[in-house]
Amino acid sequence: MDLLNDVINARCSDPFKCLGLKPNAQGKGRTLTVWRPNATAIDVLKIDAEDVIGAMVATGPQGLYQLAWPSNLQTDHYRLRISYGQDTFTIVDPYQFPETTFHDPEHHSATLYKKEGAIHASAKVSDSLTIDGTRFGVYAPAARSVAVIGDFNGWDGRIHPMSSNGDGVWRLFIPDVKPGACYKFEIRAANGDLLPHRTDPFATAIQQYPSFASVVCAPDTYEWQDTAWTSRPVEDIYEQPMSIYEVHLGSWRKHMDGSSLSYSEHKEQLVQYLIDMKYTHVELMPVMEHPFDGSWGYQPIGLFAPTSRYGTMDEFKALVDALHQANIGVIMDWVPAHFPTDSHGLGNFDGSKQYEYPDPKKGWHTEWNSLIYDFGKDHVIDYLISNANYWLEEFHIDGLRVDAVASMLYLDYSRKDGEWVPNVDGGNQNYEAITFIRRLNETVYLNHPRCFTIAEESTAFPGVSKPTYMNGLGFGFKWNMGWMNDSLEYISKDPIYRQHHQGDLTFSMVYAFDEQFILPISHDEVVHGKGSMITKMPGDAWQKFANLRAFTSYMYFHPGKKLNFMGNELAQGLEWSHERSLDWHLLDIEFHQAQQNVTRTLNGLYRSEPALQLDHSPSGFEWISYDDNQNSIIAFARKAKGSAEHIIVIVNFTPTPHNNYRLGTPVSGSYKLVFNSDDKDFAGSGYEVSKQYETTPKESHGRPQCIDLQIPPMAAIALKWTPSK
Incomplete structure (x- = not known):
C-alpha cells in the first residue's frame, strides 16, 4: 500500500511494482490495478476487440481501481475504457509493457x-x-x-x-x-x-x-538529395578555398511586417544569394532552440531542436540540403561552454547539479550570467558529444564552430583572484574541459572525416588546431582573434598616423602558421556600440569606402580562411541588431553596391586562383615589402603549391597614389593586373594602372629584378605572374 500511496501522491519511483497486472500476495491469481485520478468508472476491454473483460472496482481515493483478472484469460494485454462523468475514452495502459x-x-x-x-x-x-x-x-x-x-x-x-x-x-x-x-x-x-x-x-x-x-517528433523520413556532396572524395580542406558568410537567420532579411524569413524562404533566397556572391560556406549562428531572442542563440535550451521560430525540422534539413546541392558547405555555431538558468532548462535539473558544476566558482559564468557544464561528469560529456554528432549525422552539417573555447579552457576566465578554484596542480587550466574537447574532436573526425571543427579561442593556448596525438586540442581551425584586433585597430586610424603603426598590420605574419587560422570579421565586431565596419573607417565618404575596400582586399589576400558577417559585404551603415533586417535598400547607392561587388569579385578570385589557396603553409607566402611605413604600403606574394605560379599583392593604406613605385619581384617575367580595388567599377577613383608589367633586371627589395608600377590611392592591387616568352 505504501507504493500505491506514492502513486496517488505523485511521488512513486517504481510504478511497475504496483500498477498494471500483478500476482496476488497469496500467490493465487492476479489483480489489475489502475490509477486514473477523478475517473468515475473504468471498464477493461480486450486489447484487440470491444469485448469487456470486466468492470473495475473503486478501491481507494477516487481514481484507484482494481479488477481480479479472470483465470481463464490467457492474455496479459488489455485496453481501458475510462469515464469521467458523461465523457468516456479508451486508452492502452502503459503499465502492461x-x-x-x-x-x-x-x-x-x-x-x-x-x-x-x-x-x-x-x-x-x-x-x-x-x-x-x-x-x-x-x-x-x-x-x-x-x-x-x-x-x-x-x-x-x-x-x-x-x-x-x-x-x-x-x-x-x-x-x-x-x-x-x-x-x-x-x-x-x-x-x-x-x-x-x-x-x-x-x-x-x-x-x-x-x-x-x-x-514528440515522427521518425525521420526526410529524403536527402545531397548525395553528390556527402559522398565527395575526402579532400585536404587546408588547401581548398574557404570563404564563410556568417548569418543570423532571424535578421538577414525580414518581411515588411518585421517577421523573419522561414527556413523555406531562406532556401529560396539565401542559397541563391550565396551562389551569386561566390561564397564557399555559410556559418549559421546557433539554430538550436533558445528562449530569448536577444541571446542570438548563444543561450540555448534545447540543443537537439532546430528553433521552431523559422519552421520545422524537415524544413531546416531542406535548407541544408539545398545549400549542399549548390556546393555550399554548412557550418553551425555550437555552444558547449554554458547554458542559461531558465526554470525549464538544465539548471538544478533533478534538484541537484546534474549538468553544472556544483561550486559556483566553477559552475557560474560571471560574464554571461549562465551556468557552466560539469565536464567531469560522464553523462554531461556523453550528452554534449552525442549532440555534436547529432547535427553532423542527422542534419548533414559540415562543420561546428565551437563558441567560447577560451572560457572552457581556463578556470580563472573572467574571474578575479579568489573567485576561482585551481586545478589539482594549482594551475588555471580546466583539465576536465580539455579532456572533453579532445574527445569531442576525436569523435567528430573519426566518425565524419569530411567534417571539421573550429575554435573561437582568443588566447595563446598552444596547439588549439593541432591533432590530439601531437598533444593538441584537435580542432581543425582556430579563429585568428589577434589578426582581427590588430588589423581593425590599424584601419580605424587616420591614414596620416598609420605610418607609426605598421607593425599592427604586419605582426600577424609572425605567427600566421602556428595554427590553422580563419580570419574572422564576425558579428561580435559590429554590435554593442562597436559600430558597423563602414563606421570604423576614418575620413570623408569616399575615403571610408576606399578604406573598407582596401581592408577587405587585404583580408582576402592574407593567408587564412575568411569569415565575414552578413552586412559587411553591403557596407551596412547601422550597427547590427537582431530586431531588424539588413539594410538591403543601401544597394541602390553606388558606394554600397561597389562594396558588394568587391566582395563578390574577391570571392571569385579566391576560388579560381591556386596561388591564393595555400592558406596554412609558409611556402604559400613571401614578404616583398613590410617596412615601407613612410608610405603605409605593404607588398607580398601568395604562391601556389607545387608550381612557380604566384600573385603579388600591393596594398596602399593612404590616399596618396604612386606613379612609379619600384617593387622587387620573386622572379622575372610578366605580371598581369587581375584585381584593383580602386577600379571605377568598384566606385574607386579610376587612377590609371597598367594592365601588365614586364620585369627589368634591376635590384630592388633584395631581388635581382623589379617592376615600376602605379599604385592607386587607398587601394589594393593584385598582379599575376606569367613566364616571359
Whole structure:
C-alpha cells in the first residue's frame, strides 16, 4: 500500500511494482490495478476487440481501481475504457509493457540521443498486433520521482509516473502518444519538493514562449538529395578555398511586417544569394532552440531542436540540403561552454547539479550570467558529444564552430583572484574541459572525416588546431582573434598616423602558421556600440569606402580562411541588431553596391586562383615589402603549391597614389593586373594602372629584378605572374 500511496501522491519511483497486472500476495491469481485520478468508472476491454473483460472496482481515493483478472484469460494485454462523468475514452495502459519501457537501444556516447528523449517505439502484443507509441527517457538520478506530463494526460503528473532501474534514467513507454504531442517532465527532488516543469534535454522540437513544451517528433523520413556532396572524395580542406558568410537567420532579411524569413524562404533566397556572391560556406549562428531572442542563440535550451521560430525540422534539413546541392558547405555555431538558468532548462535539473558544476566558482559564468557544464561528469560529456554528432549525422552539417573555447579552457576566465578554484596542480587550466574537447574532436573526425571543427579561442593556448596525438586540442581551425584586433585597430586610424603603426598590420605574419587560422570579421565586431565596419573607417565618404575596400582586399589576400558577417559585404551603415533586417535598400547607392561587388569579385578570385589557396603553409607566402611605413604600403606574394605560379599583392593604406613605385619581384617575367580595388567599377577613383608589367633586371627589395608600377590611392592591387616568352 505504501507504493500505491506514492502513486496517488505523485511521488512513486517504481510504478511497475504496483500498477498494471500483478500476482496476488497469496500467490493465487492476479489483480489489475489502475490509477486514473477523478475517473468515475473504468471498464477493461480486450486489447484487440470491444469485448469487456470486466468492470473495475473503486478501491481507494477516487481514481484507484482494481479488477481480479479472470483465470481463464490467457492474455496479459488489455485496453481501458475510462469515464469521467458523461465523457468516456479508451486508452492502452502503459503499465502492461515493462519490456518496451526498459528496453534500451544499443548506443555509444555519440548516439545517446537514440536512447533518451521521446522516441517512437512499439510493443508487440501478438503476431498480428503491435501497439505504437512513444518511449520517454530522461536522466535524473537524484530525483525521488519523475512523471511525463503532456496534452495527452491533461498535464497531470499523477497519471504517468516513470520508472528507473537504478542507472539514473527514468523511462516509460506510453502507447498511442503520436507525433505532435506536447510534453514536459515533472520532477520531484529527493527532499520531496516539486520542481518547475522541465523541457526534455533531448527534445527534437520545442515550442516557443510561453509554453516551451517539448514536442514528440515522427521518425525521420526526410529524403536527402545531397548525395553528390556527402559522398565527395575526402579532400585536404587546408588547401581548398574557404570563404564563410556568417548569418543570423532571424535578421538577414525580414518581411515588411518585421517577421523573419522561414527556413523555406531562406532556401529560396539565401542559397541563391550565396551562389551569386561566390561564397564557399555559410556559418549559421546557433539554430538550436533558445528562449530569448536577444541571446542570438548563444543561450540555448534545447540543443537537439532546430528553433521552431523559422519552421520545422524537415524544413531546416531542406535548407541544408539545398545549400549542399549548390556546393555550399554548412557550418553551425555550437555552444558547449554554458547554458542559461531558465526554470525549464538544465539548471538544478533533478534538484541537484546534474549538468553544472556544483561550486559556483566553477559552475557560474560571471560574464554571461549562465551556468557552466560539469565536464567531469560522464553523462554531461556523453550528452554534449552525442549532440555534436547529432547535427553532423542527422542534419548533414559540415562543420561546428565551437563558441567560447577560451572560457572552457581556463578556470580563472573572467574571474578575479579568489573567485576561482585551481586545478589539482594549482594551475588555471580546466583539465576536465580539455579532456572533453579532445574527445569531442576525436569523435567528430573519426566518425565524419569530411567534417571539421573550429575554435573561437582568443588566447595563446598552444596547439588549439593541432591533432590530439601531437598533444593538441584537435580542432581543425582556430579563429585568428589577434589578426582581427590588430588589423581593425590599424584601419580605424587616420591614414596620416598609420605610418607609426605598421607593425599592427604586419605582426600577424609572425605567427600566421602556428595554427590553422580563419580570419574572422564576425558579428561580435559590429554590435554593442562597436559600430558597423563602414563606421570604423576614418575620413570623408569616399575615403571610408576606399578604406573598407582596401581592408577587405587585404583580408582576402592574407593567408587564412575568411569569415565575414552578413552586412559587411553591403557596407551596412547601422550597427547590427537582431530586431531588424539588413539594410538591403543601401544597394541602390553606388558606394554600397561597389562594396558588394568587391566582395563578390574577391570571392571569385579566391576560388579560381591556386596561388591564393595555400592558406596554412609558409611556402604559400613571401614578404616583398613590410617596412615601407613612410608610405603605409605593404607588398607580398601568395604562391601556389607545387608550381612557380604566384600573385603579388600591393596594398596602399593612404590616399596618396604612386606613379612609379619600384617593387622587387620573386622572379622575372610578366605580371598581369587581375584585381584593383580602386577600379571605377568598384566606385574607386579610376587612377590609371597598367594592365601588365614586364620585369627589368634591376635590384630592388633584395631581388635581382623589379617592376615600376602605379599604385592607386587607398587601394589594393593584385598582379599575376606569367613566364616571359
